[in-house]
Amino acid sequence: MSDDAIKFFKIALAGNPNCGKTTIFNQLTGEKRAVGNYSGVTVEMVQGRFRHENVEFELVDLPGIYSLTTFSKDEVVAREFLLSEKPDVIVNVVDASNLERNLFLTLQLKELGIPTLVVLNMVDLAKARGLSFDSKSLSEKIELPIIESVGSTGEGLDCFAISVLEALKIGVADETTGNYLRYSGQIEKEISLLDAAIDAKSRQIESDQKALDQPLGIQWLLTGGFSKEKGREVDRNYADSCDAPPVARRRRWLALKLIEDDESVVKSWNYPDIAKLASGCVERLSSSDGAPLAAKIAAERYANVRKICHDVVRNEKTAKVKLSDQADRVLTHPLWGLLIFFAAMYLVFWLTFTLGDYPVKLLERGQEIVGAWCNHFWLDSPNSLLRSLVVDGIIAGVGSVLVFLPNIIILFAAISILEECGYMARGAFLTDRFLTHFGLTGKSFIPMLVGFGCSVPAVMATRIIEDKKSRLATIFVIPLMSCGARFPIYMLLVPAFFPSRWQAPVLWGIYVLGIAVAAILSTIVTKFTFKGEVASLLIELPPYHKPTIKTAGAKAFERGWQYVRKAGTTILGVSILFWAASTFPTLPQDRATVYEEQETAILQESGALGIDLDAFDDVEPEAFDDLAPENKLSDSRERLGEQVAELLERRCQNNADEAEARLEYSFAGRIGKAVEPIIRYAGFDWRIGVGLIGAMTAKEVFVAQMGIVYKIGEVDEDSVPLQTILRNHYSPLVGLCVILFSLVAAPCLATVVVVAKESSFKWALAQWLTLTLIGFFAAVLIYQFGMFLQLGT
Amino acid sequence: MTLSKVGRGKKVTIVSLKTNRATEERMAALGLFPGAEVEVVRSSRGGEVILACLDSRFALGRELTRAIEVA
Numbered sequence: 001m002s003d004d005a006i007k008f009f010k011i012a013l014a015g016n017p018n019c020g021k022t023t024i025f026n027q028l029t030g031e032k033r034a035v036g037n038y039s040g041v042t043v044e045m046v047q048g049r050f051r052h053e054n055v056e057f058e059l060v061d062l063p064g065i066y067s068l069t070t071f072s073k074d075e076v077v078a079r080e081f082l083l084s085e086k087p088d089v090i091v092n093v094v095d096a097s098n099l100e101r102n103l104f105l106t107l108q109l110k111e112l113g114i115p116t117l118v119v120l121n122m123v124d125l126a127k128a129r130g131l132s133f134d135s136k137s138l139s140e141k142i143e144l145p146i147i148e149s150v151g152s153t154g155e156g157l158d159c160f161a162i163s164v165l166e167a168l169k170i171g172v173a174d175e176t177t178g179n180y181l182r183y184s185g186q187i188e189k190e191i192s193l194l195d196a197a198i199d200a201k202s203r204q205i206e207s208d209q210k211a212l213d214q215p216l217g218i219q220w221l222l223t224g225g226f227s228k229e230k231g232r233e234v235d236r237n238y239a240d241s242c243d244a245p246p247v248a249r250r251r252r253w254l255a256l257k258l259i260e261d262d263e264s265v266v267k268s269w270n271y272p273d274i275a276k277l278a279s280g281c282v283e284r285l286s287s288s289d290g291a292p293l294a295a296k297i298a299a300e301r302y303a304n305v306r307k308i309c310h311d312v313v314r315n316e317k318t319a320k321v322k323l324s325d326q327a328d329r330v331l332t333h334p335l336w337g338l339l340i341f342f343a344a345m346y347l348v349f350w351l352t353f354t355l356g357d358y359p360v361k362l363l364e365r366g367q368e369i370v371g372a373w374c375n376h377f378w379l380d381s382p383n384s385l386l387r388s389l390v391v392d393g394i395i396a397g398v399g400s401v402l403v404f405l406p407n408i409i410i411l412f413a414a415i416s417i418l419e420e421c422g423y424m425a426r427g428a429f430l431t432d433r434f435l436t437h438f439g440l441t442g443k444s445f446i447p448m449l450v451g452f453g454c455s456v457p458a459v460m461a462t463r464i465i466e467d468k469k470s471r472l473a474t475i476f477v478i479p480l481m482s483c484g485a486r487f488p489i490y491m492l493l494v495p496a497f498f499p500s501r502w503q504a505p506v507l508w509g510i511y512v513l514g515i516a517v518a519a520i521l522s523t524i525v526t527k528f529t530f531k532g533e534v535a536s537l538l539i540e541l542p543p544y545h546k547p548t549i550k551t552a553g554a555k556a557f558e559r560g561w562q563y564v565r566k567a568g569t570t571i572l573g574v575s576i577l578f579w580a581a582s583t584f585p586t587l588p589q590d591r592a593t594v595y596e597e598q599e600t601a602i603l604q605e606s607g608a609l610g611i612d613l614d615a616f617d618d619v620e621p622e623a624f625d626d627l628a629p630e631n632k633l634s635d636s637r638e639r640l641g642e643q644v645a646e647l648l649e650r651r652c653q654n655n656a657d658e659a660e661a662r663l664e665y666s667f668a669g670r671i672g673k674a675v676e677p678i679i680r681y682a683g684f685d686w687r688i689g690v691g692l693i694g695a696m697t698a699k700e701v702f703v704a705q706m707g708i709v710y711k712i713g714e715v716d717e718d719s720v721p722l723q724t725i726l727r728n729h730y731s732p733l734v735g736l737c738v739i740l741f742s743l744v745a746a747p748c749l750a751t752v753v754v755v756a757k758e759s760s761f762k763w764a765l766a767q768w769l770t771l772t773l774i775g776f777f778a779a780v781l782i783y784q785f786g787m788f789l790q791l792g793t
Numbered sequence: 794m795t796l797s798k799v800g801r802g803k804k805v806t807i808v809s810l811k812t813n814r815a816t817e818e819r820m821a822a823l824g825l826f827p828g829a830e831v832e833v834v835r836s837s838r839g840g841e842v843i844l845a846c847l848d849s850r851f852a853l854g855r856e857l858t859r860a861i862e863v864a
Contacts, residue, residue: 071818072819098849295817324850328834535812536856538851540849
């Protein structure tokens with residue numbers, strides 16, 4: 001390899017939540033990325049790249065973790081990455097103002113045996129709090145290279161690349177010297193016993209040439225080595241020194257994990273003889289007292305860390321640290337804290353819907369303009385399938401989702417400001433008392449709040465809940481938080497069926513009802529689906545700090561972009577699919593001819609009057625007064641106006657009849673007809689059925705579908721003609737039932753997919769069925785009861 | 794005495810935990826293991842507690858504080 005060839009290294013950024021990892025990531029890669037001051041903001045791992053001379057670094061931002069156990073999804077994700085993705089270097093970001101707790105993770109990372117660089121971050125904050133440390137002596141004690149930095153300004157990061165390369169060199173060399181943390185005598189004895197057994201085993205495997213059959217992770221740990229996979233050019237010097245498998249430390253790590261009874265290591269462990277030996281070790285060690293071994297080992301690690309910190313940290317606490325505690329006196333107060341909290345939540349929603357309304361209106365106008373502009377390309381053939389696909393399918397479908405982008409961005413900006421300043425964790429503490437009554441925890445609160453924006457990021461946000469039971473329960477009820485996509489349904493139906501003074505309370509009631517159903521359902525789900533208690537709240541309250549508009553904006557933008565991507569992929573696909581379902585099969589020629597003949601007849605009549613009907617598409621009736629006086633017919637202008645109006649109405653009716661016939665004949669219409677005998681009990685006819693089936697893909701599709709059914713052309717929720725038609729066709733009772741059904745039943749396709757991904761397919765299916773059945777039977781009950789009271793007229 | 798009954802401003806030492814293994818390991822990772830010294834920053838009648846430990850603040854739900862024996 002020549003000297004100027006590009007070298008490539010993979011770096012994993014690891015650290016506690018709130019240690020400033022993501023800020024450093026942004027500083028290094030330049031990618032504007034969200035930084036949250038709340039445990040587990042990083043739900044997806046984000047990658048970025050940067051270059052230093054002829055070395056290319058790929059940076060992966062792991063979720064914030066406290067430890068390398070497997071009790072939270074974030075920890076599993078981070079550990080799996082470190083074990084199976086083979087990063088060349090771990091960059092461990094450490095919050096200098098909270099050294100003890102952060103070094104606890106550092107020592108565990110060190111035990112993995114991957115070259116590690118420690119970045120002592122937020123040193124400015126630590127100094128402001130009266131802490132001073134000797135980082136040189138710290139580096140000697142933990143036997144890892146250290147650089148100091150201030151992530152927010154980028155101070156100290158200019159030597160980052162060189163330090164990483166240095167750490168790689170040291171780490172690789174260190175691999176063979178084998179300096180690592182020692183535990184107390186008895187534990188150490190058992191470790192070396194297992195270590196020797198694993199060593200013997202790995203030698204045997206090596207000679208058997210079977211190593212490749214072993215499960216991922218274990219295989220890597222046993223065979224060791226930095227990746228030399230195809231297509232990756234690892235610096236030869238480092239690679240060479242890795243040729244002798246540096247398995248010693250990883251063997252030790254495995255032995256330690258077996259003694260800790262680590263779930264995932266034990267599960268993937270398929271050497272029964274060593275497993276038996278390990279359980280013997282565990283028995284001997286735990287006989288002395290009841291505490292689990294892992295906690296005991298953790299306590300030893302902490303004791304080690306404390307000893308290290310005692311020597312290198314000087315603590316002269318200033319008054320500054322008290323400020324956050326003082327704020328908490330009010331903000332976590334059982335009464336004042338709660339009042340402030342609800343005021344804050346009210347503000348968030350007010351901003352989302354009141355402020356967001358203006359840009360939404362603008363976007364809707366834009367959507368209309370784009371639709372009309374696209375229509376221009378098919379002026380000659382308005383019945384072209386391609387036109388229909390582009391305008392009715394893609395622009396109407398994707399557009400109706402995109403118009404809610406401002407709401408989504410505002411809601412997420414508000415949430416990320418609250419997250420970043422540290423208030424969200426307090427919210428979790430304040431709401432925990434109520435939520436535990438319903439089988440949830442305070443940590444369920446944030447995902448549920450996000451759910452009012454969109455269920456998809458909300459379900460992903462549940463990763464912060466370590467306890468599996470309350471996580472699943474939270475996921476289960478998230479669709480009951482009325483998301484932004486259901487808003488247009490309410491905005492179409494509520495004004496259509498309720499007098500104006502009832503509209504606000506009804507809308508408010510819908511949201512409250514959703515929350516109430518969620519509370520009941522989560523209670524039932526946790527009581528009857530899971531065994532055992534739901535784990536209690538345990539959350540770090542990070543010190544308050546000033547949120548920056550830049551990071552909040554960046555996060556809102558990122559979430560918004562995710563939403564746009566969803567619209568561009570899932571919703572686009574679904575729109576096309578749904579368009580196809582409501583277009584094909586097309587009406588047979590003989591039936592289509594009937595409408596065409598009508599159309600021709602109408603056009604002939606208008607032709608006889610010397611009038612181009614198309615020119616009157618958007619014309620108000622009064623405008624007929626402006627008809628050209630030099631018209632060859634001698635009738636008065638009013639007479640002509642009446643004739644034209646009548647022709648227009650006939651044409652409109654004919655078009656509507658044709659559209660209905662087409663829809664009825666299409667797949668969607670047939671499905672609607674097929675379910676009509678069942679949904680009839682809830683007061684729904686086949687047209688509503690088609691709309692609701694459409695809403696299964698994305699809730700807001702309902703509005704567009706009702707528009708198609710009643711062929712009003714371009715429809716939005718403010719569409720007055722559609723509201724009039726609905727009022728003429730259905731009773732308020734039916735309207736209420738549709739709202740209820742939309743609120744509770746059938747979470748949208750994107751939600752189902754993300755739930756299946758985040759929990760299991762079975763759970764997603766159970767959720768879908770449960771919610772749909774509840775929604776349907778609630779609608780039936782209300783409809784039948786209303787009919788009994790004769791409210792249905 | 795359980796942690797749920799400790800008043801505000803008191804410094805106590807964790808004696809034992811009577812929860813499940815997952816919770817115990819999670820707490821250990823945060824520095825909350827038998828022998829650790831903690832300060833109660835906020836207590837409540839319900840039993841929810843805010844603790845100070847190693848320069849960090851932690852909020853604990855009532856089920857948890859009732860399962861933590863302190864001295």
